[in-house]
Amino acid sequence: MTSTSYSTVYPLASRGRRIPRVLSIAGSDPSGGAGIQADLKSIAANGGYGMAAVTALTAQNTRGVTGVHVPPVEFLRQQLEAISDDIAVDAVKIGMLGDTAVIDEVRRWLEKVRPAVVVLDPVMVATSGDRLLRESAETALRTLLPLADLITPNLPELAMLLGEPEASDWATALDQGKRLAAECGNTVLVKGGHLPGTECPDALVNTTGLLRQDVVEVTGARVHTRNSHGTGCSLSAAMATAQVRHGDWEASLQEVKPWLQQALATSGSLEVGAGNGPVNHFHHQEHVLTPGEYAAQLWRDASPELQAIYGLDFIRGLQSGDLPEREFAYYLAQDALYLNGYSRVLARAGALAPTEAEQLFWARGSQQCLEVESELHRNWLAGRNAEAATGPVTKSYVDHLLAASASGSYAVLLAAILPCYWLYAEVGQQLHGAYVEAGASLEHPYADWLRAYADEDFAAATRQAIDFTDAAARAASPAERAAMGEAFAWSCRYETAFFDAPRLHA
Ligand SMILES: Nc1ncnc2c1ncn2[C@@H]1O[C@H](COP(=O)(O)OP(=O)(O)O)[C@@H](O)[C@H]1O
Numbered sequence: 001m002t003s004t005s006y007s008t009v010y011p012l013a014s015r016g017r018r019i020p021r022v023l024s025i026a027g028s029d030p031s032g033g034a035g036i037q038a039d040l041k042s043i044a045a046n047g048g049y050g051m052a053a054v055t056a057l058t059a060q061n062t063r064g065v066t067g068v069h070v071p072p073v074e075f076l077r078q079q080l081e082a083i084s085d086d087i088a089v090d091a092v093k094i095g096m097l098g099d100t101a102v103i104d105e106v107r108r109w110l111e112k113v114r115p116a117v118v119v120l121d122p123v124m125v126a127t128s129g130d131r132l133l134r135e136s137a138e139t140a141l142r143t144l145l146p147l148a149d150l151i152t153p154n155l156p157e158l159a160m161l162l163g164e165p166e167a168s169d170w171a172t173a174l175d176q177g178k179r180l181a182a183e184c185g186n187t188v189l190v191k192g193g194h195l196p197g198t199e200c201p202d203a204l205v206n207t208t209g210l211l212r213q214d215v216v217e218v219t220g221a222r223v224h225t226r227n228s229h230g231t232g233c234s235l236s237a238a239m240a241t242a243q244v245r246h247g248d249w250e251a252s253l254q255e256v257k258p259w260l261q262q263a264l265a266t267s268g269s270l271e272v273g274a275g276n277g278p279v280n281h282f283h284h285q286e287h288v289l290t291p292g293e294y295a296a297q298l299w300r301d302a303s304p305e306l307q308a309i310y311g312l313d314f315i316r317g318l319q320s321g322d323l324p325e326r327e328f329a330y331y332l333a334q335d336a337l338y339l340n341g342y343s344r345v346l347a348r349a350g351a352l353a354p355t356e357a358e359q360l361f362w363a364r365g366s367q368q369c370l371e372v373e374s375e376l377h378r379n380w381l382a383g384r385n386a387e388a389a390t391g392p393v394t395k396s397y398v399d400h401l402l403a404a405s406a407s408g409s410y411a412v413l414l415a416a417i418l419p420c421y422w423l424y425a426e427v428g429q430q431l432h433g434a435y436v437e438a439g440a441s442l443e444h445p446y447a448d449w450l451r452a453y454a455d456e457d458f459a460a461a462t463r464q465a466i467d468f469t470d471a472a473a474r475a476a477s478p479a480e481r482a483a484m485g486e487a488f489a490w491s492c493r494y495e496t497a498f499f500d501a502p503r504l505h506a
C-alpha cells in the first residue's frame, strides 16, 4: 500500500460537489437500523455516494445488542487505506469505535488524510442501554474530538464527555454544549431527542464565531414513535453529506432536520422488529397517495371496460326490451349462482378486515348476497325455464375472486371485489335513468328489473366499498398496489364477459 493518500495528492476543495463522496467509519448493525447500514442509507437518501469502513461488528436488533466483536485494527487500517489510496473522500462520519486501539487507528488516518468535513458521533451507549464503547476508551475518545468539525453527542454522551450529570432541560443542555464546543474548538450539535415535550429542538453551538451566533437553534415537532433506533447515526451521516453541498452547518441542519423528522413520522410503514424500530430513510421517494387518488385511478382504468359493457347486445336489448327472454333467464340464473360465490368472498373480506366497521360492512354484504340470491329464485327464476348449471364465465369470475381471497391480502381482495359493486351500480343507474327518460312504461318487458336498479342502499354501499378499497390501497405496499390493479382489471373484464355470456351460452 502506498503511504500518500489521494486527498494529499489532489487537495481539491470538494465543497459544492453535487454527489458528495462520504465515508462512514462505524460499527455494523446487522438489523440495518443503526451503524454503517443506517449511515449508508442516510448518505444515499441525502444524495451522497456512501462508503463504509467497519470498526466493529455487533449482533443486535431493535430490542438490543447481544454481542460486539472488534476485529484486529490492522484490518481497519487496510480498509481505510484502500479507500484513501484510490478515492477522494469529501466527508467522513465517525460512529461506533469500540475501543482505544480503534480510536488511535482512526486518529492516525485522520491526521494523515485530513478530510475536508469530519462529523463525529461519539457513540457510547445504544438506545437499548448496551455499551458500544469500552469504558476505558472514553479518555481516548475525548482526545479525538478536536479532529472533528462537528460533534453530535446525545444528552447522555454530552454529559459523559464533560464528566457531568445528564441535562434534564434544554437550557442546561445548551450550556453543556457551549462548554464542550469551547473545549474542543469546534461545533457541537446539541440534540433534544432525549428530553420530554412536544418540541424536539436541536442546536448548533460554536464559541469561535464560525456561526452567525454562538447558538443556532433549529426546532421541529416531536414525533410520537418508539422507532428511534439509529436516529443519531442517520443524523450525523446526513449532516456530513449535506455539509459538502452547503459548506454551512446551519443550512445543512435546516435541510436534514425535516427529512429526519419525516423519516421518524413514516417509520411505522417499515414494520421492522418488535422493539425500537428503524427510521424510514427513503420516505421522500415514496409517492404518498391522497384520499380518493387510488379510487380515481381505478375508475380511469375501468373506463374502457365500461364502454364495452354499454356496447353489448345484452345491455342494449335489456334497455330496448328486445332481449330474448331465454337470455334474460340465463343471466338471472347465473347471477344467483355468482352471488352465492360472491357471498363467500365478502365473508372472507370481513375476516381479513382491519377494523370492526369494515368487518361489519362486508359481513352485511355477504348476508345480503344470499338474500338477493334467494329472492332471485323466489321472484324471478320461479316459472322461468333457466339453465341451473354454472356457466363458464360465472365459474371463471368466481374462481378469480376466490383466488384473490386466498392471496391473504385484504387490499387485493377488495380490488377484486369492487367492480361487481361499482360497474353494476353504474350500469344499473344508467339503465334506470334511460328507462325513466323513455317514459318508464310498465309495458316494457323488463320494467320490474329496470325499476329495481334504482336502489339507493346499493349506491351507498358502493360508495363505502370504494372508500374502503381506497384506504386499503393507501396502507398497501407498492407491490401490493400493483397486485390490486391486476385483480381489479380482471374483475372488470369478467363483469363485461358476464353481461355478454347470455348471448354466447344461453
Ligand atoms: N421523537 C422525535 N421526534 C422528532 N425528532 C427526534 C425524535 N427523537 C429524536 N429526534 C431527532 O433525532 C436526532 C437524534 O437525536 P437523539 O435521539 O437526541 O440522539 P441519539 O439518537 O444519538 O440518541 C436529533 O435530530 C433529534 O432532534
Ligand SMILES: Cc1ncc(COP(=O)(O)O)c(N)n1
Pocket (backbone or CB within 6 Å): 026, 027, 028, 029, 034, 035, 036, 058, 095, 096, 123, 125, 126, 127, 128, 132, 228, 229, 230, 231, 232, 233
Ligand atoms: C453499530 C451501532 N452503532 C451505533 C449505534 C447507536 O445507535 P442508536 O443510539 O440510535 O441505537 C448502534 N446501536 N449500533
